[in-house]
Amino acid sequence: MILHIDMDAFFASIEQAINPHLLDKPLIIGSRGSKMHTVVCAASYQAKALGIHSGMPSRQAFTICPNLEFVAADQAKYIWTSEQIFELLKGYNLPLNYASIDEFQLDVSGYKNPVSLGKEVKEKIYANFNITASVGIAKNWLLAKLASKLNKPDGLTLINEGNFEAVLRQAPLDRLCGMGGKTGQVFMSQGLKTCWDLYLKMPEFFNTFASAQTQELQEALLSVDPERSRRVNENLGKFSETPGSSQEKPKSISHSYTLPRPEISPQVIKAWIRLLSEMVGERLRQQNLTAKTVHLWLNGPEIGGFGAQKTAKNATNDSYEIYSRCLKILAKTAFKRPRIRALGVTASQLIFQDSPLLLVEEKRREALIKAFDRINSRFGESTIYPAQVGTVLLK
Ligand SMILES: [Mg+2]
DSSP states (O other), X not given: OEEEEEETTHHHHHHHHHOGGGTTSOEEEESSSOTTSSBEEEEOHHHHTTTOOTTSBHHHHHHHOTTOEEEEOOHHHHHHHHHHHHHXXXXXXXXXXXXXXXXXXXXXXXXXXXXXXXXXXXXXHHHHHSOOEEEEEESSHHHHHHHHHHTOSSOEEEOOTTTHHHHHHHSBGGGSTTOSSHHHHHHHHTTOOBHHHHHHHOTTHHHHGGGSSOHHHHHHHHHSOHHHHHHHHHHHHHHOSOOOOTTSOOSEEEEEEEEEEEEOOHHHHHHHHHHHHHHHHHHHHHTTEEEEEEEEEEEETTTEEXXXXXXXXXXEOOHHHHHHHHXXXXXXXXXXXXXXXXXXXXXXXXXXXXXXXXXXXXXXXHHHHHHHHHHHHHHTSOOSOOHHHHHHHHO
């Protein structure tokens, strides 16, 4: 059984939680600071109720609601909160997956009462962060993720054998992971409206596709041509194992993000890879691990799902090195300014760092990196981050 936790309107809820003035108000988070010249990257439920959604130009959102509250995105704050939630969930000592910045999965197989656990998780998150989460529980991640979407916000939904048909009949097809885009449109043009319709046509979808771990890899599998599917599948096998308890060494550490809209600027795409590399590196260092293999995953309308990895002799936990290896992977592709909708960085082939790094230059870097982490954990958010990320993403 999987317990899928999906934070409700995550970015907007965080802003509302820390600024009571914004509470219960229609609010948008802009991907850039200039109110009228940006894109909505998150909307509060009050804004969503008016028809405002992410991906919409902010100008259009203000036409719908002139009194809209506006906050420029502060990715560092969201990432920090996300990592704190991850830390809280680690406390359960169950296999845990960081599915995206606002989604987490606990493997609750063998757990007697997953519903009461779900309630507890929701309460703990609310008590600690003053924001709500929706929880879905089902036999695999695909159904658990679907369940988490069905009673948002602040929902808790269990799909079991008893209600399987009834729930799937009520669930519109596009709620199912991977069915939001082209694949879903194809099925819908064939007359499939609900998840139950898909189940009748392709029951295996709900088992086969659900066996892998991350949502993005699933989407990659669905949206790409067969040759790419095969390759992604091969890569999947390499790091789809369920991580062990938090005391054990994880198989891989990964961060991914879905952008509010397809992005074409190589500068912005690289800044995202940089930010994700920072996050992966920070988690490696927290756990005293280094990684030999770096995997870059991209998804976009032209390229579908792309994943490739690079294994080096020297294991690293230096974020900049991880980023550089990602760029090398990127350079080997034949892509010419593809639009990118989602991306992920994974470190695998992990080894415990037993002895300090030897070279002076590496030592200097190590000291710098440690200082970076100390400052970030003391001030509770990424106060310091690479200038590239700061300038491109946050302003
Ligand atoms: Mg969410």
